[in-house]
Amino acid sequence: MSALRFDDVTIRLGGRDILSAASFVVEDREFIGMLGANGAGKTTLMRAALGLTPVASGTISVLDQPVTRGHSSIGYMPQNRGLALGLRLTGYDVVASAAIGARFGFARLDKATRREIDWALDHVDARELARRSLGELSGGERQRLLLSQALLGRPRLLLLDEPLISLDPAHQNGVVDIARRLRDELKVAIVFSAHELNPLVNAIDRVLYLGAGAAVIGPVEEVVTGPVLSRLYGAEIEVVRIKDRFFVMAGDVDVEHDAHRHEHGDHVHAHDRGDAHV
């Protein structure tokens, strides 16, 4: 059984083909790192698997079943954009609101649901964190807490959208370790999107690289190469490997690293310091 299968999938948004006739398979219990430039369609791909973005053609199946909205076998962690409104609330209340939030009719927070919430919190070591309000948590702690929500309902496939965004390297490693542990303990497949390969490279089984409407899946050594990435980026790309670290360079600009800078509005020095990471 495959966890996630795209067959000849084309997704069109605003007149642009985000994916065109893309096919790939994520196997059960596989940890996949999903990479690609900004706008390559990482979030769109996840939303399509969740049934939130329609496909123009082709089929997507999750655990050998066609995609449906609100599929209980998928755990999703959206990209963290703010969450400014509930920052005063305790983490527990936020997670609890997700646990019973899909039910109309004044659902009670019963014992079974509380146990389920504790189970999810324990798996990301966040039981203690949940007592505090979200605003009091560090970025890494908050990501762990939000990650616990993806475990509610005991899914078989986790779609984690940029869990490392705006975390420092130590916290990045912490989140990746937790994801790897979840794969082993809960026997789930994970698709983990990121800007940079390096924090993930020792944890993932294979990499899924998006670009120019295509999706290429395979072992890191086979996918993260000059020829493959040149095609995906539509530009001459060179991959420099130093031990376990990969540097994806266009000319002498580190593409992945600078993409990350752009996301945080750090525009000033992203263009003119291409040799900084060599």
Next chain:
Amino acid sequence: MAITSTPTIAATRMFEYDFMRTAFAASGVAAVLAGTVGFFLVLRGQTFAGHALSHVGFTGATGAVLFGLSPLGGLVGFTLVAGIAMGLFGEKLAERDVAIGMMLSLALGLGLLFLHFYTSAATQAAALLFGNVLGVDNSALLTLLLMAAASLAALAFIVRPLIFASLQAELAEARGVPLRFVSAAFLAIVAIATAECAQIVGVLLVFTLMVGPAAAAQNFSRRLALGVALSAGLALAEAWGGLTLAFYSDWPTSFWITALSGVVYFASIAVRRLAA
């Protein structure tokens, strides 16, 4: 004088009047509804929508008076339609505030036009704008009570998806929560609460019961359930406190309610600062 020395006698005297008993009941019903609904309005960051709805209600009420209909009916009808329309605008519309602001000024302008045609409406207009809780009669009280009960029941029905969608819209959508329906249903409930508040403090001061207690409650509490209860309790205390103060001072009720609401809100900010 009598207030400080013999409070029980003074209180008894206040409740000897029929209109005071009705006013206490009406403002109590409206305050509990406003405090509860307002908590979610603040949680969602939609206070401006609530403010705008009350102005739309002004148009509905003046229009109804002009055509010889019940002002309360016009108020409820207009806010309800406008609330559902705003909800259907969607969660992510970037220009939402501009659209709501335009709706607000358009509504007030129309209300002004209706007043212009209805020449003897000066007192009626003042009552609409600033409230006239002492003028609520028994049949109006019954209407308020029924509307509040229906609104709270509807809120209870959607409250779980509403909280989920308010805090994490994308995750809620992925889990199958119908965001647009929840948003429209909630603003319909807000519309009813707005119409009720307008009866007590007037359309211009709806903010004072809908947003003031709710915002204060969120400063005081980090728990959801406690926050909702606190918000409703504060709104009730402010409404009844305002009525009592108005009875003894002979100053307008709406003034006292806004004053209490403001004091509580700014105190909550101070408490939050000190606690941080």
